[in-house]
Structures are given as C-alpha cells and as structure tokens.
Amino acid sequence: MLYLALFRKGFQRMMAYRSATLAGIATNFFFGLLRTYLFIAVFDASGQVSIGGFSLRDAITFTALTQAFGSSLGIINWWWEVGKTIESGEIITDLTKPFHYFSFWLSRDLGRMVFQVIFRGLPIMIVYPFFFELTWPTSMAQWLLFSLSLSMAMIISFCWHFWMNCLSFWFVNAKGFGRFAWLAAAFFSGFLIPLSFFPDWLKAIAMWTPLPAIINTPIEIYLGVAQGAALWEALGLQLFWVIAFTIICELTFRAGRKRLVIQGG
Amino acid sequence: MIEGFRLYARLMSAQIRSQMQYKMSFIMEFASTFMGMILEFASVVVLFIHMPALDGWTLAEVAFLYGSAEFAMALSQVITSGFDVFPETVRLGKFDSILIRPRNAMFQVFASELAIRRFGRAAQGLFVLGIAIWWMDVDWGVAEWSMLAVMILGGVVFFAGLFIIGATFSFWTVEGLEAMNILTYGGSTMVAYPMSIYAEWMRNVFIFIIPLAFVNYYPSLFLLNKVDPFGLPGFMPFLSLPLCSLVLLASLVFWHFGIKRYQSTGH
Amino acid sequence: MSFIKVDQLCKTFKVATHKRGFVGAIRNLASRQHSLVKAVQDISFQIKRGELVGYLGPNGAGKSTTIKMLTGILVPSSGQITVGNIIPWEQRNQHTRRIGVVFGQRTNLWWDLPVIESFDLLKYIYNVPEDRFKQNLKKFEDLLELGEFSNTPVRSLSLGQRMRADLAAALLHDPEVVFLDEPTIGLDVVAKDRIRTFIKEINQNAGVTFILTTHDLGDVQKLCRRVMMIDHGKLLFDGPLQELQDRFGQERELEVDFADDYEDVSIPGAKIIQQQGRQTTYRFSREQMSASKLIQSLAEKFQIIDLTVREPDVENTIRHIYEKKLLSHQND
Structure with a gap:
C-alpha cells in the first residue's frame, strides 16, 4: 500500500542522518539538564512541594518527556516541506499524481515521528534516570493511555504544521507567520513550562487552541496529573482535535488548490 | 586596515540591498521571530508567579541575564552569518570562488553573508535587556555602562569564536558540527539564568574550561553588587573580555589549521 | 621565455573509506581507513x-x-x-x-x-x-x-x-x-x-x-x-x-548512395554506422583499408550513384582516443 510505503520511506530517510541524530540527542539532553536545574531552583525558591499539581519529580520528568519527544512532535523542529512546494509552484506536478495529498505527507511525516520517538526519545528517557529520579506510569493501563495520547498528539502536531504550510496558498510570506506559529506552539502547548503553572486566564486562552493536545495532554497522562474524569475529558478533547483538525486541513487544502487552479498559481 | 573596513561595509551594504528585494519576507521573519521569542521570555515571567526570586535573583535581574545572553548570541550570529552558511559554501564549491580573490579568505567569509532576518532574535534580546536595565536597582554611571558594553562585546566575541569553530569543521565533515549547538544555543540558554542554580560539575566546566560564565554572569555580579557564591577572586568580572577573546583567538588558529587541510585535500 | 612552468606536478587525495551500518558509523569516528587516489601524476609543461x-x-x-x-x-x-x-x-x-x-x-x-x-x-x-x-x-x-x-x-x-x-x-x-x-x-x-x-x-x-x-x-x-x-x-x-x-585521426567515413535497395551491403573491414533508405555510411580505419580499396569493393558488388569521403574531425579523433585508450597504451 502506498501510504505504508511512504511511512517506511519517511522512517528510513531518517536513518541517513545518524550523526545528526546523535548530535540531536546530545543537544536535547543538555537542554534537559539546564531545564531540570531551573525547575529545582524554582521549587526551592517557591518553598512549595507542589506547583499546579506537579511535584519536583514530576517537573523533572516533564523536562525529560518534552526533551525526548519535542522533536518528534514538531515543537523543536519546524517543517516547511509543503509550504516550499507551494511557493516554488512544484505542487502543480504533485497535484496531478493519484494520491491523497494530506495522507501522502501525513504518512511520510509519521514515519519521521516514529523514528524520532524511538531513536531520539527513548535514548533520552534511558539516560535521564542515571541523573535524576523520574516519575513513571504506575499501571499498564496508564502506559497504554499515554501511547494512545502520544499517537493522537502526533497527528494533531502534523495538522498544525500542514495547516500553517497551506497558508502559502494565500500569502507569499506565510513562512514568516509559520515561524511565529511554531514558536508560539512551544509556549501554548505547554512545552516550555507546564500549562498548570500558567495563571488561569492564560491557560484558558491556550485551551481554546489545539496546541495543548500536542504536548500538555500526553504529559499529564504520563505523570498521572490528569486522572479520572479529567483524564477522559482530556483524551476526548484530543480525539475531537484529531477529527476536527483533519477536516480543517482537508478543507483548507481544497480551498487552496481551487484557488491555485483558478488563478494559475 | 581602514580600506578593509570600507570594503567590508561595501560588501555588507550589497548584502542588505540584495535582501531588501525580499523586504516583506524580511519584515515577516523579523516580526515573527521577535514575537515568538518574547513568548519564550514570557515563560520565565510565568515561573516568577510561583516564587519571589530565583536563587536570590529578581525577575529584573534574571531578565538582565536572559536579555544580555540572547542579545550577544543573536548579534554574534548575525555578524558571523557567513560562517553559519559555511558548510554549504564548501559543499557547493563556493569556497573556491573565495580563494581566487586577492583578499584574506576569512575576511571574505565574514563578508559573504549577512542574515538580517536573524535580527529578530537580537532585537528580542535587546528589548528584554532594555527593560531589565530600566527596571533593575542599579545606579548607572560610567563604570556600569562601560562594564555593560565590555560584557556585550565579550559575549559577541565568545559566541563568534564558537560559530567559527563549528563552521571550521566543514573542512573535515560535510555537515559542519551540529553538536556545536550545545555550546551556542545551549550556552546562551544556560547563562540566561544564574550559574549558581546548576550542578557543580556543570559550573566548573563552564567557568574553568569553557569561559561561558564570563559572557554575562561575572560582569552581572559586579553590576549588581552580588557576592560570588563560588568564592572566586574579585577580579573575575574583569577577565570577561580577555577570556572571551581567547575563544575567538582559538577559533582563528583552528580555522588556519582547517584551511590548510582544505587546500591539501580538495573538494 | 615561459610564463607558466609546471614541473613534475603530483596530487594525491586521501579518500576516507566509510564503514557502513550503525556500528560502522561509530567506528568511523574512532579510526578512519584511507585509500589514496592519484588525481594528477607527474605532469610537466610550459606555457x-x-x-x-x-x-x-x-x-x-x-x-x-x-x-x-x-x-x-x-x-x-x-x-x-x-x-x-x-x-x-x-x-x-x-x-x-x-x-x-x-x-x-x-x-x-x-x-x-x-x-x-x-x-x-x-x-x-x-x-x-x-x-x-x-x-x-x-x-x-x-x-x-x-x-x-x-x-x-x-x-x-x-x-x-x-x-x-x-x-x-x-x-x-x-x-x-x-x-x-x-x-x-x-x-x-x-x-x-x-x-x-x-x-x-x-x-x-x-x-x-x-x-x-x-x-x-x-x-x-x-x-x-x-x-x-x-x-x-x-x-x-x-x-x-x-x-x-x-597521429590519431585514423577513422574516416564514407557516405554512399546506392542505386537500388540491397539486402546486405556489408563489407569486411568497414563498419556500417548509419543506414537511411538507400544511403549508407561506413567508418573505416586508415591502417586497415584505403578509401580507394573500399570504394572498389563496393563498386564490384553494387551500383553506386554518389559517394563522399569524410576526413576525421576532432570529435571523432578524440572519441577514438578515449574509447581505444590509445594514448595510455603508449605511455604504459
């Protein structure tokens, strides 16, 4: 099947960048160290055992998880492949090919993501415990729910990138806006600091966007911060975004394609 | 020498003129980077909701560290843009075009590129730094301003050295040295907060082996009248520029070594 | 008086041989094996x-x-x-x-x-x-x-x-x-x-x-x-x-227009390089056969309307040298 082949290709393509992967792991881990000591100092200065439901150990685990999965989930690295082909006009030839455009790129990018979960994420999760004590999921069910949530986060992350890329259909300088969107995602997804640390009004703003579903939700499930009804609510919201955002992307892409065909690029 | 500066100015203005053909794209990148990076600082502000000070440093003081580190690193990155794209320069054979010109090769690499789009990050650093200067409890006299100027200069020089070292690796490997990001981006992030929050081994590495702590931490201790928590001698803040210059010097030596290799191995 | 003098110029490149695979990549970091490529060997000239x-x-x-x-x-x-x-x-x-x-x-x-x-x-x-x-x-x-x-x-x-x-x-x-x-x-x-x-x-x-x-x-x-x-x-x-x-421009070409459609127009010692209708082009080498000999053998068998002998052009000469490795034979 085409999409499975694309997924494998996307995965294999990453194998070529071995030295980049090693450098990436080292850099991600170093940033993890910096952020961990920052949180240690913050907890120390706050005089509290728990901030927003996070213990210090949770906060350290938070840095491990974000550094481990941030590149996979497209928060550390930005993606402009589709935007590039729209800008250069190469997309015209792609559109004549018999595949579903959104699924084409989704398959490829999922290949990259899965590669990075395994070869950039897991090494960091393995190295971290040698330096700090981490929180781990307490049951098999929690591991499964985390995996489910991480998978949905990948799709939403892809949608976020794809949708921004599609803006190139309308704006010549969409790339600049895309860069802002990417940097904004680091903040509003709860990558830089957990959303529970936010003041309520700021968190409310973030919750109106799909961004928390990319980082904050899987992490809160992993840590057990989200439990009971809150957990199901978070998963439900993620599922909603998977469906809604996929539809939004498809509609946006169709509108863009129509515009391209009518105006001739 | 003066003629060299003039030529540099000419080449830079040519760079700016050619990039101004994409003016809107430049403005967009500038604005988006500026605003995006402001959000990064916003996360520091949010942390201060939960504490009065970070290891004795107020928000304004941390903003000073953060702003100066970002500004020096980003400004240095703009100035050394030619080295940023150097792996590509070598890979595409453009370095040959440099070697056939009757000017110093390093000078030409410096003058080969000016990524003005990167000013967005420098502007963000300057913005945060400006707020911190205005807000901090410091009497700004001649000594303080001089120390600030020397400190920024030291930071620019320090990071320039690192960028040049990273680029020089492209004489050996195709990609240049990506692991250098640890010291450049990682380094500027590290000194955005007081050194005292880090583990002892990290502090020792970045004081005694790689003089990262001199980029802004020691000068800031002087400006803010803080006691050195590591009990090192009082002249440490004044070592800032000399030590940072040593990094640049090391990069020049390394470059000299690398270019020899290029000429003997070919590409 | 020579302006450019090149004397016994040599250039040898060291080319790293990469080991493949993940383990290989790590071993490459530790030690590299090289092979030598002689790009330029002992060249001398003056201009x-x-x-x-x-x-x-x-x-x-x-x-x-x-x-x-x-x-x-x-x-x-x-x-x-x-x-x-x-x-x-x-x-x-x-x-x-x-x-x-x-x-x-x-x-x-x-x-x-x-x-x-x-x-x-x-x-x-x-x-x-x-x-x-x-x-x-x-x-x-x-x-x-x-x-x-x-x-x-x-x-x-x-x-x-x-x-x-x-x-x-x-x-x-x-x-x-x-x-x-x-x-x-x-x-x-x-x-x-x-x-x-x-x-x-x-x-x-x-x-x-x-x-x-x-x-x-x-x-x-x-x-x-x-x-x-x-x-x-x-x-x-x-x-x-x-x-x-x-020295090397040995191959000449003969273009012949025949009066009739012949099934087999091949001649030993000459190579047919193009055939278009009744027109055939032969390539033959100076060493093996003279032009008159070739024309004679053709005329014996077939009826000829017109013919042209083409002297070798530079392109053919050089291709001939590359293909036959003529020059390297001489030097080795």
Missing part, C-alpha cells in the same frame, strides 16, 4: 605568454585538479608550479591579482545583485583604478553585449548571459592569465559562438594567456592551436591540434 591552450580529458581525468593547483586553490602533493615566477598557493594574494577564473558550472558573482553592482564590488576587491575600470567595462559591454542585462540580478540571467557576465568579471582587473573551466557548458550554438569570438579577441588583441578545459570539441577546433590531453592523471599528449589529428 608562453599569449598562448591559448585547450586542456582536454574525460570526466575525472584530473583536469579540474590541475586547474585548482594553477589557480592556487589547492596545494600540490609534490612538484612545482610557477606563474610568472610566483608560486600560486604561497603568494596567493599576488597570484590572484594576476589571474582571472571562470567556472562554467558556477558563478563567481553575487547571486542577488545586479551584474553591474557585482562588477563594482570586484573593482574594490581588486583595487582597479577608476578610469581603467570604466575603460574595461566599456570594452566588455561592447564585445559581450552586456548592456541589455547589466541591471538584472544574476539569478535572473539566462545561462548564456551569466557566462558572459562571469567572463567580463574575470577580466575586469586586467589579468595576465585566465583559466576557464568548461566555459561553454550547456550553452546554445549562438551563445557558444559569441563567447568563443570574445575569447579569441581578448587573446589576440590584449595578449592575455588562456587555459581552458572543455568537453566541447567545437571550443577546441575554433580556439586552440595547442592541446593538452590528460587521462587518469597523466598528461598523454601536448602539442598542436593538427598533430593530434594526424
């Missing part, structure tokens, strides 16, 4: 002022490596080069002021700047006096018809225009010797012709020495009196174009 020399050879023969050493980009492994008593890589600054270089594959100009601004920057880089600069610019604008695109950014130029701009740029500072690496690659006939005329003009009137590498045998035919041929890093031939042709 006088005002010569126009063609430097030929198949891909990977060592042409570019030689040019890079002559221009000071690379340092030889052994041997000597002097260009007007200057050693290129040791006195790079003085050397580069006296040479001009054009890479056919890649521009030396500023991609996003209008051509005229690139020239202006070069004026400052080479410290060309203002009046001299204007004089040269005027001359090249006339000869190369730069006027039509001098305000266009280099990235928007056609390949032919770009090459003309690059040529002018390489000559703005009055170099004594100009190196052209594939100057006509990818150009159409008209553009090639314009560039050849220009090179000839500058060579003859200004006395500038030219060394050009090329794949295009038209360049050689139109421009070069002297040809050097290199393969596998060795200089295999150095002399007038005519001599090359006399």
